[in-house]
Amino acid sequence: MKLRDDYRELDEKYVMQIFARDLRIIKGEGAKVWDDKGNEYIDCFAGIAVCSTGHCHPAVASALCEQARQLIHISNLFYVPGQAEFAEQLVNTTGLEGARAFFSNSGTEANEAAIKLARVRTGRKKFVAFVNGFHGRTCGALSMTYKEAYRLPFAPLPYECEFIEFGDLDALTEVVDSSVAAVITEPIQGEAGVLPAPEGFLKGVRDVCTDNESLLILDEVQTGIGRTGKWFGYQHEGITPDIITIAKGIGSGFPMGAIVAREGLSFLPGEHGGTFNGGPLACAAGRATLSVLEGILPDVARKGRLFAEGLSAYNPRQIGLMVGISLGERCAEVQKKCLKAGVLTNCASGSLRLVPPLVITDEEIETAVGVINAALD
Ligand SMILES: Cc1ncc(COP(=O)(O)O)c(C=O)c1O
Incomplete structure (x- = not known):
């Protein structure tokens, strides 16, 4: 052009x-x-x-060109070529045995999916997130994004969400009870200026969630896919989340997102979906990206x-x-x-x-x- x-x-x-x-x-x-x-x-x-x-990257560009000559789009009502292969590759990077992926087109959509999954599987309505956390701009994800300038013009937002100081385990323990569907956090707050969770904090969040049968959603949209030197930020901490949300680096710039949820945690038919999710081009970019990063990580x-x-x-x-x-x-x-x-x-x-x-x-x-x-x- x-x-x-x-x-x-x-x-x-x-x-x-x-x-x-x-x-x-x-x-x-x-x-x-x-x-x-x-x-x-x-x-x-x-x-x-x-x-x-x-x-x-030549491997990503070639994978995209090759796929574009074969099939650019097909509905998820058919098996999408390369989608299951990519899901296997992605789930393997998480180290979560028996986990499964759901694909989206962006980070905010990945969080939207995680929130819906937590809401529908726990039957609970309340969420807990952290001061200065950022999870995206669609209304569900926005409910959990701290900055008032982003949130308030669009109130009322669909989810009740309480914000706790990032790192304050005592406050979290006080707030999380059997009404909380999930706690959502970034392992390192990115939009807040690269603020890592204090030592031991994520482990504490994990324990609070487990004690209350609330889910732990880790937003790895920015920290995931090798950014921190491991595939995911939580892998530095020795904890396992219930749901990981992923986007940004996953397709080397081709728009894509995903959630990976632990074994036994899944949408049922009809509960969520999308026309473009996990399309042939996105999965081709994703497969090439993970293969290239394996050598760089x-x-x-x-x-x-x-x-x-x-x-x-x-x-x-x-x-x-x-x-x-x-x-x-x-x-x-x-x-x-x-x-x-x-x-x-x-x-x-x-x-x-x-x-x-x-x-x-x-x-x-x-x-x-x-x-x-x-x-x-
Ligand atoms: C931690 C985190 N979550 C979610 C998002 C939203 O992702 P997207 O812009 O792809 O919708 C971002 C974007 O910066 C992010 O950093």
């Missing part, structure tokens, strides 16, 4: 103006992207923690440490290739300086957030760290 030079005017006229944006990125390869003026950037943002295998923790060591003067919070540095109001200015010097970063709730493709090279990390240090100085 020939790109037009008057894209800003076109955008303003025809696209709802939701995002403040400036650059037009037109090409990507690995951890590098290029704008329409030919400027090159090291991408430490990865489309908000999405491009796990890097931009346009063992090196993610080391690469993450390179960021942490390089930025140590600024007290980074780092788990795998997820890094946050608290900056407050300075964040936007630092982000701008990085951009000017050829590094894409992001501000999340006043923290500089780095979530690069997992394929980022040591040299790219070194260059990015140099640019970020200079911007922070």
Whole structure:
């Protein structure tokens, strides 16, 4: 397609103006992207923690092209080619024996599915979530998203949800009882600026849920698929959730999401579904993504440490290739300086957030760290 030079005017006229944006990125390869003026950037943002295998990984691109020539869409009323194969691959990454997957098209839809599953299987109506947690923008997921600016304009939301301070196990113990369908949490709060759960907290949440027969939904939309150096954040903690919600990195940028629920926890026919869920292209991208990441995963923790060591003067919070540095109001200015010097970063709730493709090279990390240090100085 020939790109037009008057894209800003076109955008303003025809696209709802939701995002403040400036650059037009037109090409990507690995951890590098290029704008329409030919400027090159090291991408430490990865489309908000999405491009796990890097931009346009050849294995993912080939899998998509090959599938597109065979079959682009077929209803879930038929067996979808490659869907069961992908489900097997995905369930194996969770380590949950007897678990099964349900596919969605995004992270918010994955959470929507998890919430519906918890509601329908427990028969309970109440949910518990955490201060500063983010779970998406559809009304169910929004009920569990903390930020009032996102939630209040759409009240009343469908689910009753109580918010507890992230890390306050005593408060959680007090609130969770036999009326609570599920507790939903991220293992590391991403949109809040990369805030890890305090040591032992997730284990405590697991115990509170077990004691009250409430389900534990772990939102691994941002932390999952290798981002933290293991397939999932909970695997650092030695706990098992009842439902894991997954999206972002799962398809290397092809839109997809999923939930994986433990053995015995499943939708019954008719309870949930979707026209596009787990389509042939999404599953092709997912299979290629997991295969590529298998080889990369063992090196993610080391690469993450390179960021942490390089930025140590600024007290980074780092788990795998997820890094946050608290900056407050300075964040936007630092982000701008990085951009000017050829590094894409992001501000999340006043923290500089780095979530690069997992394929980022040591040299790219070194260059990015140099640019970020200079911007922070
Ligand atoms: C933890 C978490 N959950 C859910 C979502 C929503 O995912 P999506 O934007 O794919 O709907 C996000 C997106 O940033 C997220 O970080």
